[in-house]
Amino acid sequence: MPPPPLLQATGLTKRFGGQTLFEGLDLRLQPGELLALLGESGSGKSTLLNGLAALEPLDEGQVLLDGQDILRLDEAGQALLRRERLGFVFQAFHVLPHLTVRDNIGLPLLLQGRPDTTRVDHMLGAVGLAAHANHLPRQLSGGQLQRVAIARALVHRPALVLADEPTGNLDPRHADQMMQLLRQQLQEQGAACLLVTHSAHAAALADRRLRLDGGQLVDA
Ligand SMILES: Nc1ncnc2c1ncn2[C@@H]1O[C@H](COP(=O)(O)OP(=O)(O)OP(=O)(O)O)[C@@H](O)[C@H]1O
Ligand SMILES: [Mg+2]
Numbered sequence: 001m002p003p004p005p006l007l008q009a010t011g012l013t014k015r016f017g018g019q020t021l022f023e024g025l026d027l028r029l030q031p032g033e034l035l036a037l038l039g040e041s042g043s044g045k046s047t048l049l050n051g052l053a054a055l056e057p058l059d060e061g062q063v064l065l066d067g068q069d070i071l072r073l074d075e076a077g078q079a080l081l082r083r084e085r086l087g088f089v090f091q092a093f094h095v096l097p098h099l100t101v102r103d104n105i106g107l108p109l110l111l112q113g114r115p116d117t118t119r120v121d122h123m124l125g126a127v128g129l130a131a132h133a134n135h136l137p138r139q140l141s142g143g144q145l146q147r148v149a150i151a152r153a154l155v156h157r158p159a160l161v162l163a164d165e166p167t168g169n170l171d172p173r174h175a176d177q178m179m180q181l182l183r184q185q186l187q188e189q190g191a192a193c194l195l196v197t198h199s200a201h202a203a204a205l206a207d208r209r210l211r212l213d214g215g216q217l218v219d220a
Contacts, residue, residue: 006192012061022215029192036203039212045196054078087153089163095137102133108156123151142169161193
């Protein structure tokens with residue numbers, strides 16, 4: 001028998017004004033699985049990712065993470081669950097401008113009350129930013145900022161990684177490195193990842209590919 005799904009989302013629907021962006025989407029992720037989500041710009045990928053993390057309200061649907069219904073928790077419960085179980089790589093990075101690279105990466109551990117310098121040093125090395133540990137975000141390039149965002153999403157060993165175009169600003173060598181890092185984290189922790197990408201190369205490295213097209217998810 002396959003293990004129970006880590007993430008089971010059903011009937012996800014999002015409307016803006018009178019328009020339906022997507023409707024009745026079902027999504028399931030097994031532990032260890034890397035699922036690529038493709039789709040044209042504006043098809044709703046970021047909205048779906050944000051909806052899964054309850055960062056943006058959905059109109060209908062249920063999101064079970066390890067059997068727990070995220071969308072039915074109160075705000076404090078959702079924040080706690082995100083902090084402990086989710087790693088999010090935002091399309092626009094959302095690094096904190098007044099914190100150094102080291103402190104940005106260590107923030108998820110600090111927020112959980114378990115700071116861990118060794119783990120932060122490991123992540124700094126893993127994303128190739130050891131030499132930039134004490135720099136501020138404004139002193140980094142776009143690709144370096146993206147790697148800070150990836151390290152921060154993985155540092156606390158989340159059960160589910162939601163990554164919105166995490167290699168969109170990277171050259172092929174760094175993009176490959178980040179995909180390897182992601183895969184290694186999934187293997188080591190039995191975590192799962194939903195990876196939004198426009199890169200055919202990144203999508204080819206996933207276990208499964210779906211495309212958001214006309215408000216529906218189809219095999220890609
Ligand atoms: N708060 C909002 N109000 C109205 N429309 C919105 C809102 N947020 C997003 N949209 C619309 O929903 C659509 C999907 O946006 P979304 O950011 O999810 O697309 P995407 O697939 O991530 O695109 P990209 O590949 O460019 O990142 C867009 O047409 C966008 O304008
Ligand atoms: Mg997007």
